Amino acid sequence: EPEVTQTPSHQVTQxxxxxILRCVPISNHLYxxxxxxxxxxxxxxxxxxxxxxxxxxxxxxxxxFSVERPDGSNFTLKIRSTKLEDSAMYFCASSVxxxxxxxxxxxxxxxxxxx
Amino acid sequence: xxxVAQPExxxxxxxxxxxxxxxxxxxxxxxYLFWYVQYPNRGLQFLLKYITGDNxxxxxxxxEAEFNKSQTSFHLKKPSALVSDSALYFCAVRxxxxxxxxxxxxxxVTVRA
Numbered sequence: 077e078p079e080v081t082q083t084p085s086h087q088v089t090q091x092x093x094x095x096i097l098r099c100v101p102i103s104n105h106l107y108x109x110x111x112x113x114x115x116x117x118x119x120x121x122x123x124x125x126x127x128x129x130x131x132x133x134x135x136x137x138x139x140x141f142s143v144e145r146p147d148g149s150n151f152t153l154k155i156r157s158t159k160l161e162d163s164a165m166y167f168c169a170s171s172v173x174x175x176x177x178x179x180x181x182x183x184x185x186x187x188x189x190x191x
Numbered sequence: 192x193x194x195v196a197q198p199e200x201x202x203x204x205x206x207x208x209x210x211x212x213x214x215x216x217x218x219x220x221x222x223y224l225f226w227y228v229q230y231p232n233r234g235l236q237f238l239l240k241y242i243t244g245d246n247x248x249x250x251x252x253x254x255e256a257e258f259n260k261s262q263t264s265f266h267l268k269k270p271s272a273l274v275s276d277s278a279l280y281f282c283a284v285r286x287x288x289x290x291x292x293x294x295x296x297x298x299x300v301t302v303r304a
């Protein structure tokens with residue numbers, strides 16, 4: 077069964093450094109998402125992306141964050157200047173359609189640790 | 192605005208007994224409702240969804256969920272739990288005019304042999 081894959085599984089970065097988290101969505105999916113889960117808290121929506129544009133973003137997704145689909149297969153989340161509070165598990169997801177009843181399929185996540 | 196509540200942090204059942212994980216939701220419009228399961232060191236795995244129609248929906252691994260509009264609930268059920276069902280379960284809601292999923296805090300299910 078097709079899967080969303082995320083790399084790396086664990087990223088350790090010094091505060092203030094830039095980090096890029098990578099995702100390969102399911103190949104026929106058109107909508108892509110990033111979520112995060114801070115330890116002990118709920119899974120929170122960050123951003124959705126379709127047709128090379130952000131379709132929706134949360135208030136968490138400020139100017140420090142950006143997303144990109146640099147080629148036909150990868151979907152990336154960049155954090156420009158990391159803060160301690162960015163430490164979390166980041167999940168990538170994809171779906172066939174956006175406004176539809178089709179579920180979002182999630183990757184196994186990248187654990188981001190900011191020192 | 193949309194939100195989900197899972198009132199139980201933990202549910203413990205014996206193998207072979209019925210399992211219920213509770214979820215209530217709040218949305219401004221008509222909801223799409225989902226259940227996901229997370230095993231250790233893995234991502235969120237889709238179990239089932241409610242879109243419209245029958246209030247009882249069936250999903251993977253023998254799970255089902257009952258939608259109750261008047262109580263705004265979407266409880267997950269399994270008639271006979273297995274030890275392998277032990278995991279973290281998340282309820283999620285999406286408004287039909289929205290892209291994002293809103294998740295509950297999760298319920299840890301432990302099934303003892």
